[in-house]
Amino acid sequence: MFIYTVQQGDSLYRIGSKYSVPVEQIRLANGLNQVNIVPGQALLIPSYTYIVQPGDSFYTIAQMAYVSVESLRRANPSINPARLQVGMRVRIPNISNYNVTSLGYYSIRTPEADQRLITDFSPYITYIALFEYHFSNEGGLSTLNDLTGIKSAWSHRVKPLMTITNLTKSGFSSQLISQMLNNSTARNTLINRILQEVSTKGYDSVNIDFEMILEKDRDLFTGFLRELRDRLKLAGHLLTIAVPPKTSDNIPWLKGYDYGGIGSVVDLMFIMAYDWHHSASEPGPVAPINEVRRTIQFAIDRVPRKKILLGLPLYGYDWTLPYNPKTIAPGISNQNAVRLAMKHQAEIHYSKEYESPYFYYVDGQGNRHVVGFEDARSISKKMQLIREFQIGGVGAWQLSLGFPEGPWLLTKFFHIKKLESIGGNKIISSLLLFSGNCVKEVRRFSFFYFRVLSYKTNLKGVSMMDNLATKTNKEEIQSKLMIQVFDEQGSYPFRSLDFSNKIVFEMFDYTLRTPLEKADAFSQLLKVPFECNLWILPVTEETLAYQQAIPELKSAALLDMLSSIKDTIQRDRTFIITTLQQIKSIAKFCKDLGFTLKNLEQRELENIRVSY
Structure with missing residues (x-):
C-alpha cells in the first residue's frame, strides 16, 4: 500500500481511476463518510500495486510507499528504474517482517x-x-x-x-x-x-x-x-x-x-x-x-x-x-480533525521538518483556529x-x-505478536502418535489416556465421567475436573455453552513422554484444585488442510506419514473450560504437568463439529 497526497482538483473518483482502486475501498481504508476531500489530505491507497504516473521515479514511489529504493528494486527485478513508463505496474514490497x-x-x-x-x-x-x-x-x-x-x-x-x-x-x-x-x-x-x-x-x-x-x-x-x-x-x-x-x-x-x-x-x-x-x-x-x-x-x-x-x-x-x-x-x-478540514474545505499543510500535518479554519463566530x-x-x-x-x-x-x-x-x-499458547510450550503440532493406532486413525492423547486408565464411558451422545471418585491403579482420586465426551455425530457442542463467564482453551501434549508417563500426567491433571471442565470431541479433518495447519513438523518421518494418508484424519480434540478468575491458575497447573493450552475464539469454537 502507499499514501497519496491530494492535489488541487483531485476527486476520489479520479484518484481511484489513476491507481485502479475502487473508490469504496479508498473510503473504507480512510474512514471517509464524505467525498469532498481537500488539498494536502493524506489518503492511504489499499493496494500493493502502484501504477506509474507522469513524473514518477523509483525514488518518489518508494517515498509514497515508505520503503527503501533498494527494496523496491528487489521486488521488481524485471523493471529498469531508468526506463519507467506511465502505466507500468510496480509491486510494493511486503515489509511486515518485523x-x-x-x-x-x-x-x-x-x-x-x-x-x-x-x-x-x-x-x-x-x-x-x-x-x-x-x-x-x-x-x-x-x-x-x-x-x-x-x-x-x-x-x-x-x-x-x-x-x-x-x-x-x-x-x-x-x-x-x-x-x-x-x-x-x-x-x-x-x-x-x-x-x-x-x-x-x-x-x-x-x-x-x-x-x-x-x-x-x-x-x-x-x-x-x-x-x-x-x-x-x-x-x-x-x-x-x-x-x-x-x-x-x-x-x-x-x-x-x-x-x-x-x-x-x-x-x-x-x-x-x-x-x-x-x-x-x-x-x-x-x-x-x-x-x-x-x-x-x-x-x-x-x-x-x-x-x-x-x-x-x-x-x-x-x-x-x-x-x-x-x-x-x-x-x-x-x-x-480530517472531517473538520473537509467540512470547512481547509487545505491541510504538512511540515516536513516535524513530519506533522496541520490546517487553519474559521469557525461560525469568525474565530480563526489551527488544528495539529x-x-x-x-x-x-x-x-x-x-x-x-x-x-x-x-x-x-x-x-x-x-x-x-x-x-x-x-x-x-x-x-x-499474538497470544498463541498458555503454559510455556510452543505449539508445534496438533498430531501425536501412539503405538497400536491405525495410520488412518492418528489420535490425540485424550482417549488414549482413558484406555490406559481403564475408564469406562458410554459414547452415545454426551456422557459424563465420574468426576468425584475416579479409580486408577486402586488409587482413589477426588477430582474437581468434570470430563465430558461428545460423540453425537454432526453435533456442535460449543453452540450450547454459556460463554458469559467462561474461557475455553484447547489442550495439547507435545512432550516426548512414554505412554505410561502420559497416563500418569493425565491422572495428575485429575487432581486440579479448582473446578473446571474437560471436553473431548472426536473430529475428522481433510488430510491436506490438517497437514497445512501444522506450523512445525517434529521430523521428516511425520511428514512422510501424513503424506501416506489418502483422505482424512480422525483425531480427538480436547478442551479445558474455566472461568476468568482461574485463567492464571489453570495455565500454571497445566504448564507444571507439561501440557500446553491454546486460546480459541468463540466463533471458531462454535463451528467445531463432531464427526467420525
Whole structure:
C-alpha cells in the first residue's frame, strides 16, 4: 500500500481511476463518510500495486510507499528504474517482517461497546490496557465494570492489562502519589489490592500510569515498582508502565522518572511520545519527529530495546488564534480533525521538518483556529523509527478515538505478536502418535489416556465421567475436573455453552513422554484444585488442510506419514473450560504437568463439529 497526497482538483473518483482502486475501498481504508476531500489530505491507497504516473521515479514511489529504493528494486527485478513508463505496474514490497508487541489503551465504556471494540481491534494488538483504576492515599483501589472487556480480550487472543492511574477529577495528582509512596503501609496495601484484583478478575498483567512524579519521589517510585514487580512475578504476571518522553535528565518536571531504574524493573515500557504541544500550550506539533527520535535515542541508552514500546497519539488539538495562555484547547481525534478540514474545505499543510500535518479554519463566530494532529504520513514516519531503532513495539492512546488507517499501517510495517499458547510450550503440532493406532486413525492423547486408565464411558451422545471418585491403579482420586465426551455425530457442542463467564482453551501434549508417563500426567491433571471442565470431541479433518495447519513438523518421518494418508484424519480434540478468575491458575497447573493450552475464539469454537 502507499499514501497519496491530494492535489488541487483531485476527486476520489479520479484518484481511484489513476491507481485502479475502487473508490469504496479508498473510503473504507480512510474512514471517509464524505467525498469532498481537500488539498494536502493524506489518503492511504489499499493496494500493493502502484501504477506509474507522469513524473514518477523509483525514488518518489518508494517515498509514497515508505520503503527503501533498494527494496523496491528487489521486488521488481524485471523493471529498469531508468526506463519507467506511465502505466507500468510496480509491486510494493511486503515489509511486515518485523515482529513487535502492540499495546492499545482503552477506556472502559459499556459492555456492548467494550466487546465490539475489542473484537474489531483484536488482530492488531498484543495487549489491551483497560483504563482505569484509581487509588487512594491509603492504598485503597476503586472498582471498574471491566469483566466483559477482560473476557473479550482473552476470547480474541489479546492479553488484558489492569491499568492503575493517579488521575483525579482535577487531573493527575503528584500529591496523591507522594502520599502513597511515603507511607509504607499504604504502598503495601495498594500492592495487595492490585494482586487481589488481578487474580479475582482474571487479568493477564498490570499497567502503571502514574504521571507527574515529583523529583523527591523518584527513588521511592522505582522502589514501589520493584516491590510490585516481585509480587506479580511470583504469581506469573508481568509489570508494564507508561512514562512521559524524556530527551534529557535535566528537564525539571521529568526528574521523577529514572528511565534506567524503571527499565531494569518493568517488563514493558510504553513511552508516551506525544504532547510536546498540548491543550494548555501554544500551538504546535503534538509529536514532532525530531523530538520522538531524540526520545528513543535517550531511552535505548538506559532501557533494553525490546522493552520499549513507542506510544502514538490518535488525537491532536484545536487551538483558537491568537493564542491565549489562559485558554484550554480541546482535544480532537485524528479522524475528526480530517472531517473538520473537509467540512470547512481547509487545505491541510504538512511540515516536513516535524513530519506533522496541520490546517487553519474559521469557525461560525469568525474565530480563526489551527488544528495539529497525526495522519497516515506522520504515523508511518514513527513506525519507520521503530524499525530503525529495533525497539520492542508500538502502542496507542487510545483505541476508541479511532484511526481507520491504523490497522493497515500496522500490518504494513509489522507482524503483531499474538497470544498463541498458555503454559510455556510452543505449539508445534496438533498430531501425536501412539503405538497400536491405525495410520488412518492418528489420535490425540485424550482417549488414549482413558484406555490406559481403564475408564469406562458410554459414547452415545454426551456422557459424563465420574468426576468425584475416579479409580486408577486402586488409587482413589477426588477430582474437581468434570470430563465430558461428545460423540453425537454432526453435533456442535460449543453452540450450547454459556460463554458469559467462561474461557475455553484447547489442550495439547507435545512432550516426548512414554505412554505410561502420559497416563500418569493425565491422572495428575485429575487432581486440579479448582473446578473446571474437560471436553473431548472426536473430529475428522481433510488430510491436506490438517497437514497445512501444522506450523512445525517434529521430523521428516511425520511428514512422510501424513503424506501416506489418502483422505482424512480422525483425531480427538480436547478442551479445558474455566472461568476468568482461574485463567492464571489453570495455565500454571497445566504448564507444571507439561501440557500446553491454546486460546480459541468463540466463533471458531462454535463451528467445531463432531464427526467420525
